[in-house]
Amino acid sequence: MLALESHSKADKGNNKHDNTFKDIDMTKTNNGQKKYKIPDYKADNIHNDWCPGCGDYGILSGIQMALANLGLPPHEVAVISGIGCSGKTSHYINAYGFHTLHGRVVPNATGMKLANHDLTVLGVGGDGDGYGIGAGHFVAGGRRNLDFTYVIFNNNIYALTKGQASPTIGKGEQTKTMPEQSIYNPINPVALAISSGYTFVAQSYALDVKYTADIIARAIQHPGSAVVDVLQTCPAFNNLHTKTWFEGLDREEKQPRLYKLEDEGYDGTVPEPENPDSVSKTKAAAIEKALASKNGRIPVGVFYEHRTATLEDYLSKKIPALASTSMVKMDIYDRDISPLLDELR
Numbered sequence: 001m002l003a004l005e006s007h008s009k010a011d012k013g014n015n016k017h018d019n020t021f022k023d024i025d026m027t028k029t030n031n032g033q034k035k036y037k038i039p040d041y042k043a044d045n046i047h048n049d050w051c052p053g054c055g056d057y058g059i060l061s062g063i064q065m066a067l068a069n070l071g072l073p074p075h076e077v078a079v080i081s082g083i084g085c086s087g088k089t090s091h092y093i094n095a096y097g098f099h100t101l102h103g104r105v106v107p108n109a110t111g112m113k114l115a116n117h118d119l120t121v122l123g124v125g126g127d128g129d130g131y132g133i134g135a136g137h138f139v140a141g142g143r144r145n146l147d148f149t150y151v152i153f154n155n156n157i158y159a160l161t162k163g164q165a166s167p168t169i170g171k172g173e174q175t176k177t178m179p180e181q182s183i184y185n186p187i188n189p190v191a192l193a194i195s196s197g198y199t200f201v202a203q204s205y206a207l208d209v210k211y212t213a214d215i216i217a218r219a220i221q222h223p224g225s226a227v228v229d230v231l232q233t234c235p236a237f238n239n240l241h242t243k244t245w246f247e248g249l250d251r252e253e254k255q256p257r258l259y260k261l262e263d264e265g266y267d268g269t270v271p272e273p274e275n276p277d278s279v280s281k282t283k284a285a286a287i288e289k290a291l292a293s294k295n296g297r298i299p300v301g302v303f304y305e306h307r308t309a310t311l312e313d314y315l316s317k318k319i320p321a322l323a324s325t326s327m328v329k330m331d332i333y334d335r336d337i338s339p340l341l342d343e344l345r
Helices: 056-070 085-092 105-115 127-133 135-144 189-196 209-221 243-247 276-291 311-318 338-344
Strands: 077-081 096-099 120-126 149-154 200-205 226-231 258-260 298-305
Touching (some): 056 120, 077 085, 077 105, 085 096, 105 127, 149 209, 189 226, 189 276, 209 226, 209 298
Parallel strands (some): 200 226, 258 298
């Protein structure tokens, strides 16, 4: 994780406060001068203390693979993480990093993106962090349609605190670390994200790293708020949803529990982005897919994608200078505020 500073291609060489990184050649970007590879996004000399077999490894690799496939310079990426095992992700990626408070990934990512829209901003956190204590911020984030990506590590439990039930565990389920069965109905992350207003909503599986990387790359490329809910294993505390369970090896027919939406011919793209009826119908179909059980099988893939105006687009109309200049590069001191004072008189 790099020190949290602000850099962009536009301000290199002409910002007197610019602090270059010793471990990144900032004179080379993704315009053909340098081809970034997966090792470029791996933090050096930081011990990874996740448990052996943890799905977090697959998600971390998926994020790094997505960044490499997109050719994004590490100094133009910011990763904000919450509390929990997944919160360590920002430490393991060679990019800007900010490890924030429990449930506060979305507001911190929002502030960072609004301050410097030249950055590619990724939020990462667990299902308890995002859908539990951070649920209010999660819903508010969907309403804004800010251009950022939120990757949620969904293992149905609070692993860092040793296995309590998270908001995504099923009613009646009981892991080996729970004293009794869950008595609450689970939330459906995909349905919640779509109904909250996120304009790109997908689900993947941590142990399918390449597919997860492809989904995350699509989410990053999407202009607007994107959520990727990643189903994962937790060998230490979740003895229900194991690798064997996801692969369906415990079933008589040995059929995998996961299936890809695109293999079924499903397309969650809104065909007429400016038509409210088209948006509503596509949302309804996506939520139905998320809630429906197909012989006990779970869909993965892109459920919903709506390309429409972002929060940044609206702010640029309100403050025209934002269209070409990030807020961090604006002179906020040498301003004529007399019009404001006149208005208040």
